[in-house]
Amino acid sequence: MTAIHSNDILFDDFSILKELVGQRQLNLSSPTTDCDCIGYTVPVSDDNHDTNQVAPTAGQAD
Amino acid sequence: MTTTIPIKSPQLLVRPIDEKHFYVVNCSFPNSLRILNRAQYRILAAIDNQTPVAALGDKLAIEADVLEQFLEILSQTEIIQFDDQFSKPQKPGRLQSLNFWVHTTNRCNLSCGYCYISTLNSTGGMVEATQKQLLHKLVQTVTQRKISHIKLRLAGGEPLSQFKAWQAFIPEAKRILSELGCSLEFSFITNLTILTDEILAFSKEYRIGYGVSLDGLDADHDATRKFRSGAGSFHMIDRNLRTLLQHHIPVSTNTVITNANLAGLPHLTRYLIDLDIPFRYSIVKGQAIDAELLETHLSESYALMKDAIQEGWSFSRRHQFCDLKPNELGFQTCASGFSGGAIYVDGTVNYCHVHFGDPTQLAHTIFDDTLDLVDMIEQGSHYEDMKSTDCQSCRYKAVCTSGCPVYRLNGKDPQCSLYHRFIPLIYDLQARERLKLLQDYTMI
Numbered sequence: 001m002t003a004i005h006s007n008d009i010l011f012d013d014f015s016i017l018k019e020l021v022g023q024r025q026l027n028l029s030s031p032t033t034d035c036d037c038i039g040y041t042v043p044v045s046d047d048n049h050d051t052n053q054v055a056p057t058a059g060q061a062d
Numbered sequence: 063m064t065t066t067i068p069i070k071s072p073q074l075l076v077r078p079i080d081e082k083h084f085y086v087v088n089c090s091f092p093n094s095l096r097i098l099n100r101a102q103y104r105i106l107a108a109i110d111n112q113t114p115v116a117a118l119g120d121k122l123a124i125e126a127d128v129l130e131q132f133l134e135i136l137s138q139t140e141i142i143q144f145d146d147q148f149s150k151p152q153k154p155g156r157l158q159s160l161n162f163w164v165h166t167t168n169r170c171n172l173s174c175g176y177c178y179i180s181t182l183n184s185t186g187g188m189v190e191a192t193q194k195q196l197l198h199k200l201v202q203t204v205t206q207r208k209i210s211h212i213k214l215r216l217a218g219g220e221p222l223s224q225f226k227a228w229q230a231f232i233p234e235a236k237r238i239l240s241e242l243g244c245s246l247e248f249s250f251i252t253n254l255t256i257l258t259d260e261i262l263a264f265s266k267e268y269r270i271g272y273g274v275s276l277d278g279l280d281a282d283h284d285a286t287r288k289f290r291s292g293a294g295s296f297h298m299i300d301r302n303l304r305t306l307l308q309h310h311i312p313v314s315t316n317t318v319i320t321n322a323n324l325a326g327l328p329h330l331t332r333y334l335i336d337l338d339i340p341f342r343y344s345i346v347k348g349q350a351i352d353a354e355l356l357e358t359h360l361s362e363s364y365a366l367m368k369d370a371i372q373e374g375w376s377f378s379r380r381h382q383f384c385d386l387k388p389n390e391l392g393f394q395t396c397a398s399g400f401s402g403g404a405i406y407v408d409g410t411v412n413y414c415h416v417h418f419g420d421p422t423q424l425a426h427t428i429f430d431d432t433l434d435l436v437d438m439i440e441q442g443s444h445y446e447d448m449k450s451t452d453c454q455s456c457r458y459k460a461v462c463t464s465g466c467p468v469y470r471l472n473g474k475d476p477q478c479s480l481y482h483r484f485i486p487l488i489y490d491l492q493a494r495e496r497l498k499l500l501q502d503y504t505m506i
Contacts, residue, residue, distance in 0.1 A: 005101065006128045012135050013097040013496065016505050027093050028389035031340040031382045032314035034215065034249040034273030036415075037466065038161055039385070039392050040154075040401045 068118070068133050068142045069111045073457050075489055076106065083506070085493035086141055090150045090460045092391050094139035095489065097496055097506070105132060109142060151393045151460045153400065157436060159211040160203070161402035163251075163415045164188075164196070166228065167219035168407060172253050173290045176320075179219065180419040185407060187224040192409045193231050195428050200235065203434040204244045212244060215273070217251035217415065219407075225261055232268055249273055249312075253287065255295050257302040262309055271312035274303065276341075278317070279333050282326035307339065314340035321352055324359045331363040335370045335380075342382040345477050347469040357480065364487055371498060377491045384465070386481065388488050391460040395467060399446040403439050411435070413443040414468050450474045458485050 017026055030039065073090040084103040088094040098106065108122055119129045136142045140149060167187035168179065188196075203209060216228060232248055239246045249271035264270070276299060277283045284294025306313040315334065319327065327343070334341040343360075345351060371377050378389070385395050394400060396414075404415035409428040417423040426438040433441065449464040450473030456462075458481065465475020475481065500506040 006125070008099055008101040009105065009124065009128050009132050010135070011099055011102065011506075013500055013506070014139075015135075016503075017496070017499060020503055020505075021499070028378050030387060030390065031379050032273065032316065032342040034251065034271045034312070034314050035316040035342045035344075035382070036163075036217075036251060036273065037344075037385050037396045038213075038215070038402075039387065039390075039395065040159070040161070040397050 065114050065116065066144045067112065067114050068109050068136075068144060069146050070106075070109050070142050071140055071148050073148070073460075074141065075457065075486060076103070077486060077490060077493075079490070079493050079497055083497055085489070085496070086136075087489050088140050088148075089388075089457050089485075090148065090391065091140040092151075093389050094141060095389075095492055095496065096136075096139070096141065097493065097500065099506075102132065105129070106136070106141075151391045153393045157207060157401055158209065159213070159401060160209055160435065161213045161215070161397040162435075163215050163217055163402070163404040165218060165404065165406045165415060165418055166216050166221045166224045169223055170218060170220045170253070171223060171255060171289060172220070172287055172295060174287050176286065178416055182219065187219075187227050188407045190227075192407070192428070193227070195409060196405065197231070197235050197238065199428045199435050200246075201238060201242065203436055204239055204242050206434050207436050209244055211247070212239065213247045213249070215249050215251050220253055220256065221250050222252050222254075222256040222261060225256075225258075225264075229264060232264075232270070236268065247271075251275075253295065253299070254302045254306075255289075255298050257305060262305065262311070265306075265311050266309060269312075272306055272314070274299065274313060274315045276315040276317050276330070278323040278326040279329045282323045282330070285322060303337065303339065307337065314342065316342045316344065318344055318346050319351070319356065319360075320346040320349070321355075324351070324356055327359040328362040328366060331366050335366065335375055338375070338380065340380050340382070342384075344384045345480075347466060347476070353480070357483070360480075360484065364484075364491065368491055368494065371491060371495050374498075377495050383484060383488060384475075384477065384481075385463070386461050386485065386488065387463070388461050388485065388492065392463045393460075394446045395463040395465060396446075398467065399439065399442070399444045401439070403435075403442065411438045411442065413445065416468055417443075445470075448473055458482070461485055 014026060071088040073088055074086060075089055076084060076086045078084050082100060084098040086096050086098055086106060105122060108118060115129060116126060119126045133142060168181050168183055168185045170182060200212060236246045251273045254274045277286045280296050283296040287295050289295060367377055367381060398414050404412045406418050411426040411428060412418060412423055424443045426433060426442060445467035453459050453464045453474060462475060462481050464470060464473060
């Protein structure tokens with residue numbers, strides 16, 4: 001068994017991306033919270049959930 | 063650990079992404095999607111719910127400690143467990159947030175043929191005394207129930223025709239509830255034909271979101287969403303959507319797919335991707351739709367989304383299909399019957415806004431001072447738990463939660479078959495998005 005093989009087996013995409021982009025980018029909520037039907041949501045911490053509904057680039061659309 | 067037996071979740075979905083990568087998701091555990099390489103996929107495929115870890119390691123020629131570490135990773139989101147006690151989304155013991163649809167007015171400046179409001183244009187807007195009573199009920203409920211968050215979706219009729227009537231209410235209500243430790247959030251459910259500089263500035267100041275009805279591009283929208291003069295409204299929606307985006311005001315669109323607009327769905331999808339706006343597609347309820355054409359045009363639309371993901375478009379943050387909740391999952395479809403309901407222009411409280419004006423539906427009123435809003439929800443109608451036995455054993459039961467409780471047929475969403483085809487596709491696209499992110503960071 002090689003070390004590369006072990007690395008392959010222990011590849012953890014969630015931990016890698018949590019380190020790179022933060023957990024809030026990985027914990028997804030419904031994209032549209034202002035539609036005509038809406039579910040139960042508990043108040044969430046911005047540290048854990050991406051609550052941003054509008055892309056930073058969205059304002060550039062014309 | 064070597065004698066323990068790894069058990070796969072019965073709600074697993076495992077599918078290939080490309081020749082080298084796969085994904086796995088537990089459809090009963092929130093945000094559980096993981097990208098797997100071929101070596102990991104091989105291990106997952108070998109788990110038969112009978113073989114202990116040590117024997118599995120021998121069979122696959124993998125060192126025991128490496129295998130154990132991998133299984134620990136999988137168990138974090140219950141892809142596997144070491145017993146058969148898998149969790150499922152549950153109704154929380156304590157209610158923390160409320161969500162009400164508020165019918166601000168029966169007046170509307172459009173005359174859409176399919177409007178479900180039976181009392182449309184029969185009366186004007188909510189009068190000040192009713193608004194005051196609404197605030198009183200909010201205060202009473204927050205105080206008695208220790209609610210920490212409330213969202214009011216201001217709808218109608220056209221709520222922005224009532225802007226002046228809510229301009230004073232919104233800051234006052236936010237301030238009063240804030241003093242009680244409760245955040246109050248507002249959004250307009252609007253046709254977006256009325257948008258002034260004053261409304262824009264107010265929306266920014268009080269962080270008001272917008273849910274906009276959009277039936278399609280150009281003629282597709284204009285065919286159904288017309289002014290009383292007969293003129294279409296798309297050109298105004300297009301301009302005002304861009305204005306909201308330019309001002310960074312949270313906005314999303316909601317398109318109800320019918321036979322009339324489904325052929326235009328791919329064009330609309332391209333438009334919404336280019337705008338980079340969150341959008342929801344839902345399927346008309348209570349009337350027939352051509353299932354074959356629907357699947358064709360939806361598939362075309364998802365193919366466009368797949369291409370856009372490769373260009374960096376954020377599928378999982380921009381698109382929602384019907385009431386499906388592939389990531390956060392759910393114990394019921396909407397807030398009705400548990401944490402929300404609908405408040406009519408005269409203060410009547412219904413289970414859902416589609417019940418407004420229906421005398422056969424059980425209703426309360428905010429002018430009843432013996433009940434707070436949660437009492438009214440609890441003592442009102444309850445459609446939410448009427449689900450078929452098929453749904454109880456379905457892999458996707460926490461994703462679709464049997465659909466809209468008001469329009470179920472025999473306890474199921476009428477689009478059940480379509481969901482079974484498109485839920486895996488939605489996860490496929492999420493996995494592609496995740497894989498691209500990993501590739502962009504050269505992590506895979």
